Amino acid sequence: MTRIDAKFAALKAEGKKAFVSYVMAGDPDYATSLEIVKALPKAGVDIIELGLPFTDPMADGPTIQLAGQRALDAGQTLQSTLDLAAEFRKEDDTTPIVLMGYYNPIYSRGVDKFLADAKEAGIDGLIVVDLPPEEDDELCIPAQKAGLNFIRLATPTTDEKRLPTVLQNTSGFVYYVSVTGITGSAEAQAGNVGPEVARIKAATDLPVIVGFGINTPEAAENIASVADGCVVGSAIVKEIGEGKSVEEVSAFVASLADGAHRA
Template identity: 80%
Template sequence: MTRIDAKFAELAAAGRKAFVAYVMAGDPDYETSLEIVKGLPGAGVDVIELGLPFTDPMADGPTIQLAGQRALDGGMTLQKTLDLATEFRKTDTTTPIVLMGYYNPIYSRGVARFLEDAKAAGIDGLIVVDLPPEEDSELCIPAQEAGLNFIRLATPTTDDRRLPKVLQNTSGFVYYVSITGITGAAEAEAADVAPEVARIKSAANLPVIVGFGVNTPEKAKAIAGVADGTVVGSAIVKQIGEGKSPAEVLAFVKTLADGAHSA
């Protein structure tokens, strides 16, 4: 059982919804990013989604694209992202970390070496946006064999014919993308999300977490109310991009977490 599995079992037993927060590793710099990441559990975050900076983040909108560019300009690398996770683990051995990014940096490092290093750094799961199920032998299956969850995205365009393929090697949870398009482009609507969550849950015995388009405590509550939890990324990253202090960012995160947990 991974930390992710354990966390969702704990939440289910308590009848609580999950709050997942995304931040870009190294944004705006390594030290500030580490301070924010270390503070997330205390702000109510159940699962940390740690962005891996990449030059061509095709699924992400301008807010997260700029965060990745700030991190890269500051010298952030895959190794430094793993170093950040390693530092976090020195004081927190229970909060799950999902590394979210794209395949190119992993491929460049080498899958076997990456998985060994990610496991040693305390990474619990992977979301690799540009690897479809047809490429499961590349990373998904080796990751699961190494003891990491491989989390897949389902979207409004994932029809009943495609859904079983998407779910076949997914573990940890299913990330439902509530809108068509990039991160931060539109707002999620609970009425649209609810039937899609039910459809996915009927096909997989996994928690369904909804992201993209969740940006306020009220929206976090509404979306978490029709799913097993919610993810907020762009709204948090925007605060960082505006130069807010770690304390201010974490105070904002707490309002979102409180919203999701009140569902």
């Protein structure tokens, strides 16, 4: 059982929905980013998604693209991202960390080395948005064998024919992208999301977490009420990009977490 599996089991026992937060590793710099990540569990975050900065983030909107660029400009690398996770783990051995990014940096490092290093650093799961299920032998299956969850995205365009393929080797949870397009591009609507979540849950026992288009405590509550939880990324990254203090970012994250936990 991974930390992700354990977290969902604990939340289910408490009758609570999951609140997942995304931040870009190294944004605006390594030291501040580490402080922010360390503060997330205290703000009510159940699972941390840690963005791996990349030069060509095709699934991300301007907010997260800019965060990645700030991180790269400050010298953030795959290694320093793993170092950040390892540093976090010195104080917190229970909050799951999902590394979210693109395949190129992983491929460059070498899959076997990356998986060993990620496991040692305390990473629990991977979301690699540019590797389709047809490429599962490349990273997904080796990751599962190494004890890491491989989390797949489902979208409004994932039809009945495609869904079984998407779910086949997915573990940890299913990330449902509530809107078509890039991150931060539109607001999620519970009325649209609910039936889609039900459709996915009919095909898997995994928790379904909804992300994209959630930027207020009310939206977090509404979306979490029709799913197993929600993810907020762009809205938090925007606060960091505006130069808010760690305390201000934490307070904003806490308001979102409270919303999700009210669901």
